[in-house]
Amino acid sequence: MNRQAEASAQQSGLVSTDPATGERIWSGDIGDAAAEVAAARAAWPEWAAHSLAYRIETLRRFANVVRQKDTEFAELISRETGKPFWEARTEVGAVINKVEISINAYAERTPQRRLEAAMGNKVAVRHKPHGVLAVLGPYNFPAHLPNGHIVPALIAGNAIVFKPSEKTPATGEFLVGCFHEAGVPEGVIRLLIGGPDEGRALAGQPEIDGLLFTGSARAGQSLHQQFSDMPHKILALELGGNNPLVVWRSKHIEAAAMIAVQSAYLTAGQRCTAARRLIVEQGQEEELLSDIQNLIDRMIVDHPFADPQPFMGPVIDDLAADHVQDQWLNLMMKGAKPLRRLDRPFDERPYLTPALIDVTGIKDRPDEEIFGPVLQVIRVKDFDAAIDEANNTRFGLAASLIGDSPAEYDRFWANVRAGVINWNKPTNGAPSTAPFGGLGASGNHRPSAFYAADYCAYPVTSSEADRPRASLGEGLRDPNMQED
Known part of the structure; x- marks a missing residue:
């Protein structure tokens, strides 16, 4: 389907196409945010009233449903996102594993506690769900990332209205169907189909108690402004990054090159944790850059089900590919030197080749997330300069050091501003x-994954006694004394 036909089809609904082939794979009607929130609000009290054990067993059934459909689910993800089938299978595995991880996280992060106090009293700490939570999902991991919000929120007793990315609605529909098949009531998790307008409408619904978002820094900033006068609603933002990978005097150049390639080009660079900047020591970098370029030359870029399996598929659509190309050209116009060019090998399909570009010394280098397979090389004179360059960003999601010195890693860890800091490991693939x-433009101090339990329930402190006891020791007149 060409862009004009695609736009025409979306006037009356939403269409999803396979980025690798252009084939239409799904279509559906635009939903109504207010109606979905009302349905979730009506269903929430009964779900919250169930025991934690009941909700946990229901979510375990969900994991089993996904396990039984793993191949079908992975094929759909590959077709809708363009990511290689092997990678889609790992995403489905993460959806399954999220359940037990979230059960353990809920027990550790939101436990019930009873403490002894004076005079036989007790202090209890327990947690309650917020109520109805909106979840806005991204397209790069259309099942795993929203699922990372949904599962812990359901365990805590919340109801969910989930709006998947308008670029991956079929995966969102499949995911919600698995929850319903497992016994999560239809009212407890609702699917809202739509684009940015429906996302804004959902965020603005007065009957939601919070919003959990994974996506771009620009959209996250807009949501933060929208929620600025609603402190009573929880807002968790998981945003992007302009992530640094520093390679410093490593004796393991071949491994360092592989880590750089994995950090920069997995998922065609469409990971918020992907390395965007490769920081190297001036005069010591040529062997590393040569090895990286050799790996780029060997890299298979093909459709998700090709044999042999590709390292990269296409990016999500032509608009995304156009935007990455515009960002590349902007770097070129500022004086950057390409080491491996960003090419568009197939007309009318959003394939991009992995690119490497030297941006050392260019003026006004944009501090932005290039959400595609582009790695920028920056040469610095010493390790202090490497740390300064790593921090030369408004983002603060992921950073990694490849090097042999524990002391240098200690300095790196202590001085780099990021929520994920790795040593001799890629920037991506966080456990x-x-x-x-992340920090800065990468989030609002609401870390997800194992800590998602923290924003899915709120603590309630109770002082408790088996019968009332009270005394007023000061400030009262003696009843036996008469006034003059």
């Missing part, structure tokens, strides 16, 4: 068993 979030 779900740990907190995940």
Whole structure:
């Protein structure tokens, strides 16, 4: 389907196409945010009244439903996003594993506590769900990332209205169908189909108690402004990054090159944790850059089901590919030197080749997330300059150091501003068993993954006694004394 026909089809509904082929794979009607929130509000009290054990067992059934449909689910993700089938299978695995991880996280992060106090009293700490939470999902991990909000929120006793990205509605519909098949009531998790207008409408509904968002920094900033006069509503933002990868005097150049390639080009660079800037020591970088370019030359870029399997598929659509190309050209116009060009090998399809570009010394280098397979090389004179360059961004999501010195890693960890800081590991692939979030333009101090339990329920402190006891020791007149 060409762009004009696609736009025409979307006037009356939403259409999803396979980025690798252009084939239409799904269509549906635009939903109504107010109606979906009302349905979730009506269903929420009964879900919240169930025991934690009941909700946990329901979510375990959900994991089993997804497990039974894993191949079908992965094929759909590949077709709708263009990511290689092997990668889509890992995403489905993450959806399944999220359940047990969230059960453990809820027990650890939101436990019930009873403490002894004076005179036989007790202090209890328990947690309550917020109510109805909106979840806005991204297209790069259309199942795993929204699921990372939905599962812990359901365990805590919330109801959900989920709006998937307008670029991946079929995956969102499949995910919600798995919850319903597992026994999560239809009112407790609602699917809202639509684009940015429906997302804004959902965020503005007075009957939601909070919003959980994964997406761009620009959209996150807009949501933060929208919620600025609503402190009674929880807002969790998981945003993007302009992430640095520093390679410093490593004796393992081949491994360092592979880590750089993995950091920059997995998912065609469409990861918020992807390395955007490769920071290297001036005069010591040529072997590393040569190895990276050799790996780029070997990299298979093809459709998701190709044999052999590709390292990269296309980006999500032509508009995304056009935008990445515009950002590349902007760097070129500022004086950057391409080491491996960003090419568009197939007309009318959003394939991009992995690109490497030297931006050392260019003026007014944009501090933005290039959400595609572009890695910028920056040469610096010493390790202090490397740390300064790593922090030369308004973002603060992920950073990694490849090097042999524990002392240098200690300095790096202490001085770099990021929520994920790795040593001799890629910038991406953060574990779900740990907190995940960033600083600055990368988030609002609401880390997700294992810490998602923190924003899915709120603590309630209770002072408790088995019978009332009270005394007023000061400020009262003696009843036995007469006034003059």
